[in-house]
Amino acid sequence: MAKEFEAAGMPVAYLTTLDGLARSVGAPRIVRGKAITNVAGDPNLRPSDERALRKELINKALKALTTRVNEPTTFD
Amino acid sequence: MSTIRVVHYLNQFFVGLGAEAHAGTGPGKKAGAVGPGIALQQALGEGAQVVATVYCGDNYANERENAIDAILELVSEERPDILIAGPAFASGRYGLVCGALCVRAQDALGIVAVTGMHPDNPGTDLYRSKVHIARTRKSAAGMGEAVKAMARLALKLYEHEPLGTPQEEGYISTGRRVHFVAEQTAARRAVDMLVKKVSGQAYATEWPAPSYSQAQPAPPLLDLAHAKLALVTTGGVVPRGNPDRLESAYASKWLTYPIGDLDNLERRDWQSIHGGFDTTNVNEDPNRMAPLDALRELEHEGAFQDLADELYTTTGNTAAIPTARRFAQEMLKELRANDVQGVILTSA
Numbered sequence: 001m002a003k004e005f006e007a008a009g010m011p012v013a014y015l016t017t018l019d020g021l022a023r024s025v026g027a028p029r030i031v032r033g034k035a036i037t038n039v040a041g042d043p044n045l046r047p048s049d050e051r052a053l054r055k056e057l058i059n060k061a062l063k064a065l066t067t068r069v070n071e072p073t074t075f076d
Numbered sequence: 077m078s079t080i081r082v083v084h085y086l087n088q089f090f091v092g093l094g095a096e097a098h099a100g101t102g103p104g105k106k107a108g109a110v111g112p113g114i115a116l117q118q119a120l121g122e123g124a125q126v127v128a129t130v131y132c133g134d135n136y137a138n139e140r141e142n143a144i145d146a147i148l149e150l151v152s153e154e155r156p157d158i159l160i161a162g163p164a165f166a167s168g169r170y171g172l173v174c175g176a177l178c179v180r181a182q183d184a185l186g187i188v189a190v191t192g193m194h195p196d197n198p199g200t201d202l203y204r205s206k207v208h209i210a211r212t213r214k215s216a217a218g219m220g221e222a223v224k225a226m227a228r229l230a231l232k233l234y235e236h237e238p239l240g241t242p243q244e245e246g247y248i249s250t251g252r253r254v255h256f257v258a259e260q261t262a263a264r265r266a267v268d269m270l271v272k273k274v275s276g277q278a279y280a281t282e283w284p285a286p287s288y289s290q291a292q293p294a295p296p297l298l299d300l301a302h303a304k305l306a307l308v309t310t311g312g313v314v315p316r317g318n319p320d321r322l323e324s325a326y327a328s329k330w331l332t333y334p335i336g337d338l339d340n341l342e343r344r345d346w347q348s349i350h351g352g353f354d355t356t357n358v359n360e361d362p363n364r365m366a367p368l369d370a371l372r373e374l375e376h377e378g379a380f381q382d383l384a385d386e387l388y389t390t391t392g393n394t395a396a397i398p399t400a401r402r403f404a405q406e407m408l409k410e411l412r413a414n415d416v417q418g419v420i421l422t423s424a
């Protein structure tokens with residue numbers, strides 16, 4: 001889906017824990033998530049820390065959307 | 077033994093009517109073999125005869141509703157035992173017609189149908205699991221070998237002879253698994269393959285890794301502060317109770333839910349029905365899959381202009397690539413209609 005969006009000119013920040021898989025299938029803008037069962041969170045953190053983590057992940061996603069890429073790129 | 081009756085399908089170009097300017101030609105028929113059909117007749121030999129050549133323009137066949145029905149009717153009139161369509165090489169429109177026609181001939185007429193395409197032809201993705209497609213070169217330079225492969229496949233299928241592997245028989249893998257007893261154990265074969273590989277000898281993998289086309293990345297957003305974004309997830313996030321019955325695997329649909337008035341996804345209102353991972357953590361806090369709270373915060377801070385009022389959601393679990401592509405294409409129409417310029421896509 002990420003590739004289909006991108007090929008149509010719509011940039012996509014793809015947040016996934018399986019970033020290696022995303023790279024190998026060719027998704028252009030990848031943000032590595034925390035875990036398969038909680039890609040944008042971490043139940044082991046205090047709520048305020050988890051919120052900060054989530055915000056950090058979205059900030060990476062925004063960085064991805066504003067960055068020119070030529071090949072599958074992971075934004076860490 | 078009576079002669080096997082073969083109908084050959086060609087597009088307007090190969091039947092000799094002309095190229096693109098004639099792609100709107102409607103369905104028609106000529107007696108006997110025409111154009112590449114002459115080589116096909118030679119390849120079939122004396123036991124089978126090309127009794128008619130049915131043709132249609134590629135645009136007509138793709139654009140008109142019921143075009144395939146009309147073509148099939150012309151085929152059916154000849155009471156054939158076998159339909160051979162193409163080869164279409166890498167020509168997409170031609171390949172789609174050949175594939176569709178062969179499927180209909182198999183299903184509606186109960187006859188053997190074979191076509192030929194280059195693996196890049198989009199018709200292969202759609203039809204290789206339903207029809208035997210001879211693997212051809214990209215262009216008509218490969219006509220000679222293509223008609224031979226199609227003729228051989230068609231006759232074997234007609235005679236109910238067992239087919240060998242796609243490599244042996246020259247067809248595009250149908251995806252069917254066929255059991256056989258190997259002479260050596262898997263361990264032995266793996267070591268043999270590795271030894272060949274490290275010593276630079278030729279070896280053939282038993283299970284080719286899938287290869288994926290590269291997508292041309294979209295240009296970046298230049299003015300994020302004025303951009304509208306949308307949240308899309310394949311994590312199966314739905315309102316609690318799953319009112320629209322989104323599937324937990326093999327999703328047949330994607331859905332949208334209003335989030336314009338929400339600052340986050342409350343656990344009492346939302347859940348994930350994804351069947352491919354333990355959803356406990358997401359159900360405890362659905363923002364862990366669809367991070368609306370953080371997006372809303374950044375929207376309020378002015379990091380970007382606006383978040384779309386709809387959550388776009390489906391289940392990625394066991395999704396087939398063609399289905400996922402279709403979902404994305406359908407979503408794109410709505411995203412564009414809503415002036416969305418960028419997407420945050422989340423999955424497991």
